[in-house]
Amino acid sequence: MNNVLDELQWRGLVSQTTDIEALREALENGPITYYCGFDPTAPSLHHGHLVQLVLLRHLQLAGHKPIALVGGATGLIGDPRMSGERVLNSREIVATWVDRLREQISRFLSFEGDNAATMVNNLDWHGSLSALDFLRDVGKHYRLGTMLAKDTVARRLASDEGISFTEFSYQILQGMDFLELNRRHGCTLQTGGNDQWGNLLSGVDLIRKADKKSVHALTTPLITKSDGTKFGKSEGGAVWLDPEMMSPYAFYQFWLNSADEDVIGWLKTFTFRTQEQIAELEQSLVEKPFLREAQRALAGDVTTLVHGERATEQAIAASAALFGKGEFSGLDVQTLDGVTAELPKAQVAVGGSIADALVESGLEKGKSAARRAISSGGVYVNNEKIADEDAVFTADQVLADKWVMIRRGKKNWAAGQVS
Known part of the structure; x- marks a missing residue:
């Protein structure tokens, strides 16, 4: 059993551990069973969860056995946030989101072989627990002083809004998850983001007090940009893993646009490229930054990991077409929808004037x-130059029965939506 801890540290995937030498020994003497929890507080996972999914996969590839927990119960409660009390979602919504998250998570792990992954829902044990059993069997192991000292809880208590007993109890439920998985599956390691450190320790302490066992916790650091801004499509934005919430094309573009200062660190964290491969990309970044080989490797690898090879190929082809170096004709409707999402648009029709579309889309200010x-040769439809001032859209220019791509000059694009 190869020890994966050094690799995880090199990749920047280790922030806090309960006892790093004890964890190192456990991994060396493994395999061990480990878990990470994902709460259905939205219909999709995002970039923060992606860090955990990559970590789970690294550990499984090293021979250890993963458990992915989807919080059908904890998702009904909600982890306390600094920004204030959560709005509780209905049971029906949470159940739907549980199914969506299970499907997303399943793509990252192998459910076959000696260290096959297991998927669990904590509603299976929390749902049947009575209030009396909760208080007698679990509550007696918790001390209010420790619970009140948790960073998020302390800050919320000091706020005008305070914190409800519901959210205050969340840390107990997460601790119970670790205890239950330890009893059912022999799970001895829980992973999570470093904002979950207090909740992870809740489980470590509960197992020690209830069953007199020693287990481990490991957190990953918060991923930030080198300039200090939030990691996301925009300030406070999320990079969603669901293609309906963020198209594979937009997802690819996010990674492709990584800053030189960020890309090597993100290659380590989000891809499975070797140290030697990343070193070569780092050298290319220094010697030939204009080639953006590191960014293209990052975008290709992460998009393939999340959306598959076909979607990545389409995103790459779309990027080339937007630079005038490829064709739009081979792109599917999902990719074209992604490409056109943030472009100015015009409603067009077969037989409609191209000049009118230039005006409606804002690429030109008037018909003249x-x-x-x-007439000057500066207008293109689907990267084909238009020469006739009176030219109209033709049926063979319509892409995926929906779009035509209009370009003014080298870089100014608009999308014509065919009605």
């Missing part, structure tokens, strides 16, 4: 200017 742009 649009006609001059066409």
Whole structure:
């Protein structure tokens, strides 16, 4: 059994551990069973969860056995946030989101072989627990002083809004999860983001007090940009893993646009490239940054990991077409929807004037200017130059029965939506 801890540390995936030498020994003498929990507080996982999924996969590839827990129970409660009390979602919504998260998580782990992954829902044990049993069997192991000292709890208590007993109790439920998985599956390690450190320790302490056993916790650091801004599509935005919430094209573009200062660290954290491969990309970044080989490797690897090879190929082809170096004709409707999502648009029809579309989309200010742009050779439809001022859209220009791509000059794009 190879020890994976050094690899995880090199990749920047280790922030806090309960006892790093004890964990190292456990991994060396493994395999061990480990788990991470994912609460259905939204219909999709995002970039923060992706760090945990990559960590789970690294550990499984090293021979250890993962448990992925989807919080059908804890998702009904909600982990306390600094920003204030959560709005509780209905049981029906949470159940739907549980199914969506299970499907997303399943793509990252192998459910076959000696160290096959297991998927669990904590509603299976929390749902049937009575209040009396909860207080007698679990509550007696918790001390209010320790619970009140948790960072998020302390800050919320000091706020005008305070904190409800519901959210205050969340740390007990997560501690119970670790205890239950230790009893059922021999699970001895829980992982999570470093904002979950207090909740992870809740389980470690509960197992020690209830069953007199020693277990481990490991957190990953918060992933940030080198300039200090939040990691996301925009300030406070999330990089969603669901293609309906963030298209594979937009997802690919996010990683492709990584800053030089960030890309090597993100290659370590989010991909499975070897140290030697990443070192080569780092050298390329220094010597030939204009090639953006590191960014293209990062975008390709992470998009393939999340959305598959086909979606990645489509995203790459779309990127090339937008630079005038490829064709749009081979792109599927999902990719075209992603490409056009943030472009100015015009409603067009087969037989409709291209000059009018230039004006409606905002690529030109008036009909005369649009006609001059066409006659001067500066207008393209699907990367094909248009020469006739009176040209109209034709049926063979319509992409996926929905779009035409209009370009003014080298870089100014608009999308014509065919009605």
